[in-house]
Amino acid sequence: MGMPTAAIVGRPNVGKSPLFNRLVGKKLALVDDRPGVTRDRREGDVAFGGLHFRVIDTAGLEESDAATLMGRMRMQTEAAILAADVVLFVIDARAGVLPADQPFAELVRRAGCPVILIANKAEGGTGLAGAYEAFTLGLGDPIPFSAEHGEGLGELHEALKGVLPKPDPEDDEDEEAPGGRSLKVAIVGRPNAGKSTLINRMLGEDRLLVGPEAGITRDSISLDWEWRGRKIKLHDTAGMRRRARIDDKLEKLAVSDGLRAVRFAEVVVVLLDATIPFEKQDLTIIDLVESEGRAVVIGLNKWDLVADQPGLLKELREDCTRLLPQVRGVAVVPLSGLAGEGLDKLMQAVVQASEVWDKRISTSRINDWLSEATSRNPPPAVSGRRIKIRYATQVKSRPPHFALFGNQLNALPKSYTRYLVNGLREAFELPGTPIRLSLRTSQNPFDKG
Structure with a gap:
């Protein structure tokens, strides 16, 4: 940084x-x-x-x-x-x-x-x-x-x-320099997933109002915190509920505030209730975080209530891979905000996710990977003419965004771009982060595009 x-x-x-x-x-x-x-x-x-x-x-x-x-x-x-x-x-x-x-x-x-x-x-x-x-x-x-x-x-x-x-x-080398920049983390999830309880446990004090009724946190609150000498700016957001169920105006404002917190965060912890995980709404929230291009970590809260079920964690991780291919490899961390368990593992996953999100890969390494990936599985032909991918580069990080240059790339099928994204994820160790791919049909990589 x-x-x-x-x-x-x-x-x-x-x-x-x-x-x-x-x-x-x-x-x-x-x-x-x-x-x-x-x-x-x-x-x-x-x-x-x-x-x-x-x-x-x-x-x-x-x-x-x-x-x-x-x-x-x-x-x-x-x-x-x-x-x-x-x-x-x-x-x-x-x-x-x-x-x-x-x-x-x-x-x-x-x-x-x-x-x-x-x-x-x-x-x-x-x-x-x-x-x-x-x-x-x-x-x-x-x-x-x-x-x-x-x-x-x-x-x-x-x-x-x-x-x-x-x-x-030294800041470049040492991400955790005490005087460094704050890492912006938002905690989001369905109402009553236990976000405020988790933040209170992290801060070690009852900074936020907690209660059993869903939707008690009305607005997004930003709090400064430190974990192992690393500065963290925490956002607690109002529970994001399905739009159809938002009738009062204040609640609508609270949801848009939640979206704003996602946009200003670098890493978003999506908190699921481990007793009823991967509800349709949870998937929608994770989808939103991915489309905003933020690093994602999934926290399985209230784990103490299901910890006695053998093999459940493995099963939920498999569910995650199946249901959320767009953030393949995302960290899934069991925790209990109430009991204060798993917080350290959660924060390790958050810091790791921010490093992946911020990763830059040299153009030469990307092109070595590209020639291997395209020779192993060449792009298909369109009207008898083979699609050629000539060159690739990373145009930015946060999240990793790659540009491909070649001919007829607009005809590249979705399945092939998926193959490339999965390949990039695997080759350059980019688990769980959104990956952006721009296809530019041009002979020259620096032609306007």
Whole structure:
């Protein structure tokens, strides 16, 4: 975790992706004139005049309903701001400061981390009036900049040098350095799975209200904790129940708060009731955590009530493999929040899951694996022409995300992509973590894609 992070934020179409491409030096981001083309957060490692940091390109910040795509994009951006050491706030110098810039400037200000204001599209001195207008945002001196032509890079370098934290080389080696970053852990599950009891036991004090009636925790609570010298930020979330059964408004808010905690967490512990495990709703929750791309650990709570049943744990682990192929190899930990048993094993699994989730694999190792996997089981032919996978690389971690380049990849059957994902999981020891695969039909791995 030693590498600092910069998040590029701003309303749509101010030129965030060209800035990202300029910093990363490869065309990893899709660049288009239509606003809001970047739907997902993209990450890249930057070596810039002796500075080394990770840059996150966020989707256009939009004020909109969280259920919509724009709302989800905004969530991504908020998460990126939370994770960042510095925010690169981009405005369009030619358009000047628009009312739409204000709420997002407010969001960045509230986050309280250093901000570098970039007045983009100010090539050759055009748009300088708009750049000076940016003073009104109250985010400090704007840097007149052109991502397209590379103007203003010197000033940006100086500004970054002043605010980026110095990476601690020991931090990279020692994940458990006492002064290190907190690992963000959310505890989720059906109502009454025993989440609050478990957290109280972890903290060793009754910090949360507990009671037998389901749904007593109304909101998501964040608590700081330490386990074996490792800083942990714990989120207890309101029980997630089936939407059809949510009639009162407060409960609806509580569920969306639970989803938000999942988005801001790095590892999500899904707590199941060992007496009635793998209910349909449990599977839906795990599915949601996987689709949000978070590391997963399954906790079988109330194990003391079923511990006398021989072979049950083995049976439940087999159920897990069968029911949840998308997180194959996920840790399943028996525990009792009430009796305080199994907590140490649970936390070991959490730390391990975060390391797998954060894993980076070198391109040469991935391509050695790819040539072996494709020669052992070649991709099928489409209309007489064989699909060729030429090259693979890991584009980001958290969760591990791989890109494949070749021809006709859009015709690759689901069964084959499943074969590749399972192969990656096995070859590079990535148990239980979501794995993302992007298929890019292109001759050249760095062609825009």
